[in-house]
Amino acid sequence: MKHVYTAVMPIRWGDMDAMGHVNNTVYFQYLEQARIEWFASLGRGGKDANGQGPVIINAHMTFLKQLRYPGTIECRVYAGQLGRTSFETRMEIRRTDMPDVVWAEGGAKVVWCDYAAEKSVPVPAEIRAIIEA
Incomplete structure (x- = not known):
């Protein structure tokens, strides 16, 4: 897989749960934020003029260390x-003060979709070119 983007964000106090570590659901929010920032950096942050854009059909996470x-x-x-209408993403979460340690890893399958028709459509050429490069 090809590295396509890195997002940097703070761990917020409210991200923690009663156990004193970042709640497992928040890790998925971190991945979502990074994925959305990547799409936005490509001018694909949401529905395009043709009513098309990305949807996630599955997501997974492996929690390796507790973030606090x-x-x-x-x-x-x-x-x-890369397929005709979809591609896989993989993500690594690292602390910036310990960049050699992976704290969690996960991913999601992205399908490009016509939102009104609720049907998959081909991945846009510019995204395909980035992944294939």
């Missing part, structure tokens, strides 16, 4: 396994 407040993380986004 305070801190700053980076989410490295990788893309690959």
Whole structure:
């Protein structure tokens, strides 16, 4: 898979749960934020003029170490396994003060979709070119 984007964001106090670590659902929010930032950096942040854009059909996460407040993380986004209408993303979450340690890793399958028709459509050429390069 090809590294396509890195998002940097703070660990917020409210990200933690009663156990004193970042709640497992928040890790998915971190990945979502990184993925949306990547799409926005490509001018694809949401529905385009044709009513098309990305949808996630599955997501997964492996929790390797417990994140705690305070801190700053980076989410490295990788893309690959390109099909006609979909591609896989993989992501790594690292603390910026410990960049050699992966705290969690996960991913999601992205399908390009015509929102009104609720049907998949081909991945846009510019995104395909980035993944294939």
